[in-house]
Amino acid sequence: MKLPDFPESNHPLVLSLQNYSDQELVQGFQQYPDEGKYFIALFCRFGAMSYALLRNMARSHLQVDYLYARVWRNIFYELNHLVMETGGPSVSLQAWITNKVAACITEDQLPAVETIQYTLSTAPPPLWCYIQIALDHVPPLPRLILVLSQTFRWQDPRIEAVLQAEGQDITPEDINQYRQEAYQALQAALPQDIQDVYFSASSQTSLFSS
Structure with missing residues (x-):
């Protein structure tokens, strides 16, 4: 199973952060939560190593990709509490990340392939992490419609039928309007540099295509 490409590294x-130390990247991530570039740089620095550790842990590349995203989601949240002291004994970031990968291998159960909705090429782990945070800023009904149509690939008639069965007075036009509202709210909540990296004209990511 070959290693994935990391186009964001280019x-x-x-690239402007490639000479930063591990400690400087962690500090940037912690001090500037509205900037995603520090986490992307950390991901690009240690992404291949962590994938190599995981790729023999499952039969399907979909399972490996899902486990990989789970590892980096855990890293994303736990980095906020990581202390790397200057001038004294400090944790090696590579060793810390290796331990997180090992913990995931030991503790996480792999889901069946047919239940996995995640694809690495559509949502690389840094983008996935920031989208999960941004979703909290989307109103409930537009968020539900967005998730059903984007993640579960439900067609509008099915969404309409389910919502009407739950007592929502909704039309196909309403569904499209709510979905567009969700796209706009989600994009507005994403850090600008995350958008620059993943939604530039040359990017293959198409999460917001409607």
Whole structure:
């Protein structure tokens, strides 16, 4: 199973951080939560290593990709509490990430392939993490419609029927309007540099295509 490509590593915003130390990237991530470039740079630095550790843990590449995203989601949330001290004994970031991968291998159960909705090429782990945070800023009904149509690939008639069965007075036009509202709210909540890296004209990511 070959290693995935990391096209974000060639973006100018990420290249500008290539000489930063691990500690500087962690500090940037912690001090500037509205900027995603520090986490992307960390992901590009340690992404191949962590994938290599995981790729023999499942039969399907979909399962490996899902486990990989789970690892980096855990890293994303736990980095906020990581202390790397200057001038004294400090944790090696590579060792810390290796331990997170090992914990995931030990503790996480792999879902059946047919239940996995995640694809690495559509939502690389940094983008996936920031989208999950941004979804909290989307109103409930538009968020539900967005998730059903984007993640579960439900067609509008099915969404309409389910919502009407739950007592929602909704039309096909309403569904499209709510979905567009969700796209706009989600994009507005994403850090600008995340958008620059993943939604530039040359990017293959198409999460917001409607």
